[in-house]
Amino acid sequence: MSMRELGEWTVRDAGFREADVLANGNRMLIGNGYLGYRGTVEEADASDMAATIVSGLYDRYGDKWREPVNAPNALSVRLVAPGDEPLTLRSRLLASHEQALDFRYGVWSRNTSWKVDGVTVTVKSERFASMDSPHEMLLRYTVETDGKIALRMQRGIDCAVRDINGPHLGAFEFAGTGGDLEVTCKTLELGIPLRVRSAAATDFPAAPAEPAPPKKGEACFRAEYLLDCLPGISYSLTVYAEVSAGSDPDAGMFAPRVGPFDGMSGEFRYREALARHKAAWDAVWADGDVEIEGDDAARRALRYSIYHLQIIAPRHSRDLSIPARGLSGQTYKGAIFWDTEMFIAPYFLVTDPEVAKRFIRYRIKTLDGARRKAAEYGYRGAFYAWESQESGDDACSHFNVVDVFTGRPMRTFFRDKQVHISADVAYAIREYVESTGDWSILDEGAFEVLVECARFFMSYAWYSPTRRRYEILDVTGPDEYHERVNNDAFTNRMALLVFDTLLEYADGLEKRGSSLPAETYAKTGFLDELPLLRDMAENLYVPSPGPNGVIEQFDGYYALEDASLAEVRSRLLDPKEYWGGGNGVATNTRVIKQADVVLMLNLFGDEYDGAVKKANLGYYEPRTEHGSSLSACMYSLLSCETGDSAWSYPFFRKTAEIDITGESKQFAGLIYIGGTHPAANGGAWISASRGFCGFAVAGGEIRLAPRLPAGWTKVSFTARVRGVRHKITVTKDGYTVC
C-alpha cells in the first residue's frame, strides 16, 4: 500500500502499489506545453504506459482512431543486478520506493532501493521538461550502494512504446555513439518525421559500449555501462533528451539554444538547464499564481491544478490549443474539445491572454475543417469538430463507446449532434475581445469564424409555422446522457449569443470604419443572409423559467422518469456500463451527466435573478451524476452566486483535487478515458476566482464580490484586463485592485 503525502508544493507517493503506476503517470506528469512526459520511473516500459506525448502530432493506424503519437522514450534507464536480475518496482528485491513531484517547478524525482545479496542499491533521480526550451528534457540519475556490487546500467531510447491504437511509427533509423543516441522515424499515416535524441554524460569514468542498432524483436536503442560499485560512492548519469517533429510550429524558432553538453559536465549542464527552467516557471507563477490564505489544502489543490494547466499551455506555438486530457497520454484521442473554450480559456484569459489567443487562432486555423464537417452533414457555415486534432476534421466517430454487454461499438451522438461546440468557439472569441479589448483577433480571422458559426446555426435551425418561432432541434447538450433532444436550453441560448455577437461586432467594426464585415460578407457570400440572421436573432426560442423558476433542460425532459440518482445507479448491471446512449440507465430518466442548465445560468448570469438560480440549483443538483469533470465546478460557481459558499466548497475541492486523488471516471463503456483533467483544473480556478471572489470582467471593468468559504482569510491573484495588469486581493469583507 502506498502512502500519499502532500507538501506545500509537492505530491509524494511512498511505497509501491500496482494500481498507482497508471495513476502516478498522470498525477506526476511533467511537461512544458510542447511535450508531456508521464510520471513513470526510468525503467518503466510499455506495460507501465510510459509515454512522451508530442503536442500537435497525430497518427492513424488502419481504421482505428487517430490519436497523439507517443514518441520513443529518450529517458529510459534500466539497472541490472548480477544474475541478469533487472531491478524494477515489481522485483521481489525491492526494499523501498518513493516518488514525488515538485509542482512549483515541475520536477519529478524518485528514491528507490533494492536489497541485492545483502547489498542495498539505491537509485535517486530527478527530471524535468524544460519550461525554457520546449524540446528539451533533462534527467539526473544516481546509483549508490552500501556494498561492493557489479551493476549494469542500460540507458537509451525505448521505441517499444505503448499505443492505444498503434503502432504509429515506422522507417526507424538509429545513429550515434554510446554517449549520443538518435532515433529518427516517421508517422505511418502522413509520414511526418520525428526525431528523438538522447545524449548522456557520466560523472564517473566509464565509457559505454558502442551501441548496436536494435535487432529484430528488440525495440530499445541502448548503451550499457558496467558499474563496479563501491560503497559510499555516487554514480551519476545525466541524460539530455531532445524531441522534435515535422509538425512542430515555427521549427527552429524554438530550437534548443545549447547543445547536449557542449563541454559542460553532466552535473553542470543539468544545473544550468534547471536554473533556466526555474526562472521560466517563476515568471509563469508571477502572473499565474493564486494564493489562498487560511486553507492549506485548498491552496495546494488550486496551485496543483494551475500547475497542470501551465505544463500544457502551448506557448511554443501561435495557434495550438489544449487537448481534453492535456499531454497525459492518448486518451480522448489527444483531441481539443469545448473544454478549452469554456473551462480552460478563462484562466489564461486574465493570467496570460496570449495563450488564450492561441486557442482562438487554433479555431481560425481549423475553420476549413469545420466547414467540411458542416457540409458533410448537409449544413452551411462552420460546424466545429467535437474532437478536433490538427486539421479541424472531426476525430470523433459515430461510435464512441463500447457496449459492455455485447462488446459492440455503440452509436453515440457526440460528433453529429453536439452542435453547441460552434457556439462555444464564438463565445470564447467574445470573451477574449471583451476581456482584452484586442479587436485584432477579428481581423486575424475570428470575424469570419463568427460569420460561419452563425451561418451554421442558421442552417441548423427550423421555423415552426404554428409556433411562429425558430427552434433548434435534434441536438445533444452538455448533458450527454440525453442525446438528440429539441430546444436544449443551453444550446439555444448559446446559438442566440452567436447571432447577437456577430451583429454586435459587425456593427462595432463598421463604426470603427473597418471594412472587415463587408469584405468577409463578400468573401463568404453572406450578404444575402443578413435579413435571415436578424430575423433569427429576433425570433429564436430560448426556454425560460417555469412557474417554479426551473428551466426545463430540453423539450420533454419533464416527461422522463424522475428516478433518483441512487435508484438509477442501482440499476447498473456492470460498473463500466455507459449511462447514456440507446439503452443506458440514465437515458430515459431525468438523471443528467453534468451541469447543463446550470452552466447556462453561469454564462448568462445577468439575465436571471437569484431565485431562478437557486431553483435550478436545487432542482438539478440532486439529479446530476457529475459524470464529467466539467460538472462540479459549475455547481460550485452557481452556488456562490446564490450566496451559499459552504454548499459550494466541496464541489470546489472535488474539482481542484481530481488529478491528485485520481478519483475520476476511468471508463466510458469499455473505453479507457483516464488522464489529467485540464478542464477541471481550469474549473477549479473559475470556482475560486469567479465563485468565491466574485471576480468578473464586464465592459472592460473588473467586478468583485467576496464570498469566501469558511477559513479562507485572503485570496490574491493577478488579472490582465484590457492590457493592464492588476493585482487583486480579496478578503472576507473587501478587496483591493492595484
Next chain:
Amino acid sequence: MSMRELGEWTVRDAGFREADVLANGNRMLIGNGYLGYRGTVEEADASDMAATIVSGLYDRYGDKWREPVNAPNALSVRLVAPGDEPLTLRSRLLASHEQALDFRYGVWSRNTSWKVDGVTVTVKSERFASMDSPHEMLLRYTVETDGKIALRMQRGIDCAVRDINGPHLGAFEFAGTGGDLEVTCKTLELGIPLRVRSAAATDFPAAPAEPAPPKKGEACFRAEYLLDCLPGISYSLTVYAEVSAGSDPDAGMFAPRVGPFDGMSGEFRYREALARHKAAWDAVWADGDVEIEGDDAARRALRYSIYHLQIIAPRHSRDLSIPARGLSGQTYKGAIFWDTEMFIAPYFLVTDPEVAKRFIRYRIKTLDGARRKAAEYGYRGAFYAWESQESGDDACSHFNVVDVFTGRPMRTFFRDKQVHISADVAYAIREYVESTGDWSILDEGAFEVLVECARFFMSYAWYSPTRRRYEILDVTGPDEYHERVNNDAFTNRMALLVFDTLLEYADGLEKRGSSLPAETYAKTGFLDELPLLRDMAENLYVPSPGPNGVIEQFDGYYALEDASLAEVRSRLLDPKEYWGGGNGVATNTRVIKQADVVLMLNLFGDEYDGAVKKANLGYYEPRTEHGSSLSACMYSLLSCETGDSAWSYPFFRKTAEIDITGESKQFAGLIYIGGTHPAANGGAWISASRGFCGFAVAGGEIRLAPRLPAGWTKVSFTARVRGVRHKITVTKDGYTVC
C-alpha cells in the same frame, strides 16, 4: 413429430408435438368477428394458452400493458380415467391424435385416442363460433371405447385462463345447475361486466352432479358426468356457450335468437346452429372468395388467408376495427395498428365495403383519443395511436421491447415517432370514398378526421429557411429499425396526401353545396390555418429518385454502413435480440425491416415510372430483412408492377402461408409476438388481386392488367365498386368484368 396435411379446405395436424400446441392455437383459430377461440383441445388449460378473446374488451392490470381480456373458457371438457388419470395430449397413455380445421366453414375438430388398461378410449369433437350469431359457440364432444371402462367427464367453465399481463377479471359469481352453468365477473380496471354461459345436453341419460361454486384455489366451475362406457356406444355431449360483455356494441341487437336448447336435443341443436352458421359462411364466400385455377397450393393458401380475415371481420359492430393479431390472443395488446388501413382494408373495400366502413368509423370514434395524443406531445390535431384500443388512447408504451442482454425495457419510438399512422387513416378514408363513391362517411365525421390529421402534420412539419421548404423531421417510418429519421420518403409523401385530400374533398363538398367544410372549420377553428395548409401542400419536401432511380429512404440513409443482410444477421449474439433500437444490429446499417420506399411506390404507383420501380426493388429487396409480415406482399406487388411475376411469386406464397407454416418472428426482444397475421392475410389478397391480376380502382373504374404467375390459368373474384357488384375473371391473356 406431427404431420401437417392440407386439403382443399382443410388444415390437418396428426400426432402430438409440444411445440405445436402454441402454433395450432393460432393455425386452427375459429372466430366470428365478435370472438376468437384458439385451436386448442377441450382439456387444454392456461399452460396451453387456451383462450377466448372478446373483441373490443380490454383491461389493464397494475402498470402492465393493457390487453384484450381472455374470457373464462366455456368449452372446457376433461376426461378422467380410473385411478384419477387425466387423459391429456401429454399423457403417456396417448395412442393417437389429430386435429383439423375446416376453413371453409370455420369448424375445428379432433380425433384422439388413449389406451387405458387395454381399452381404447376415443374422443371426437367438433366446434365452431357461430357466423350467424356472434355470441354463440357450439361444441359436440363424443366419447367411444372398445371395452368396458368407467370414465369421468368433467365439463364446465375454466376461469384459470392465461393472461400475458393479467389477471383481468374479478368479482366472480357462479350460478346455474349442472346442465347450465354461468359465470359473471368484472374487468378489474374499468369494472366492465363479462358473462359466460355454458349449457350442456347429453345424448345419454346421465344427470350431472350439482355443481358447487369453485372453492378457493380452484378456478373451474364444473359439472361431472360418470360414464360407465360400453364398447361400441357413443357418449355425446353438446355444449352451447355464450359470451357477452358490457362493452358489446348494440347490446341486444345481436343477442342469440335461440336459447341454449329450448327443448331441442343436443344433437339437433348443434346441427341446427351449424346449418345457420354454414349458410352465413356461404354468403361470406359468395363475395369474399378468390378462386385460383392451376395452382392448388396458392388457391388453398389464399383462401386460408381470407378465412383468417373473415373470422375477425367486425360485422356485429358498426365501428370496430381489426387488431394486428386478430382475435388470436393477447399479443400486440389486441391493438389496432396501421395494418388495418393499409393491408386489411383493401380486401374488404371491394368484397364487403360495409366492413371497411366500420374501420373508418372506428377512427372517427377514436378521434378524441388521437387529439389527446397530439396534445400530449405538444402537437395540434389528431395523432392517431400506434396501438389503438377502445378509446383511441395509445396502448403503445415508450418501452416496447425487452433488451435480451440486460432484461431491461428498451426505449423504442413506435408510439411517439411513427406519425405516418395519421396519414394512413386519411389514406384509408380516401380509398374508401374513391372506391365506394360513398361521400356520406365524410359527414359521419371522416372530414373532421381529415382536418385534424392535416392539422397534426402542419404542427409536426418544419420550415427550413435556408432550403425554403417544409420538412418532416424525427419520425419512424414503416422500417422500424431506423428510428427518429428525417424526411422519410414514405412519411413525407403520405403527409402530402393528407394535405391534398383535405383540399380536394373540401373543394368537392363545396361544389356539391355541402356546408360541411365551413361547419367543420368553424367547429375546429381551422379557418385561419387554411393559408398554411395550402402553402405546405405546395412546398412540402418529398424525396425524389436519385440519378440511379433509387429514392433514399430518409436523410442520411446512404451514410449508413452497407453491410449485407447475411453479415448483419451474423452479428446477432442472441437469436431473440431486437434488430433495431439504440444498439441493434441493423440500426446503423442499411438493412431495413420491411418494405418502406417500396410500399410508397405501390401506393403512388402512377407517379413513378417502371425504371424507378425496378431500381428501388433491386436496391431495397436485398437489404430487407422482411422482419415484418407486412413486407413480402409489398415486394410481391411491386415486382408484378415491374413485370416480374416469377420473382414475385415466392413473396406471395410466403405471405399467404404465414399462418399455415407458423414461420414468422415469434419474439421482439424478449416479448412474445406470435399469433395470426391479418395484415399478411390481407397482403396475400393484395398480392393476388392487385399484383398478379393488376386489379385497381381509379376514378371509380376497374382496371386490370393480367400478369399471372406460371401455372395460374384463371383467377376469379368479386369486386364491389361504387355500389355495383362485379364478377371478375382474369386469365393469362385477358379478363372479363361482369
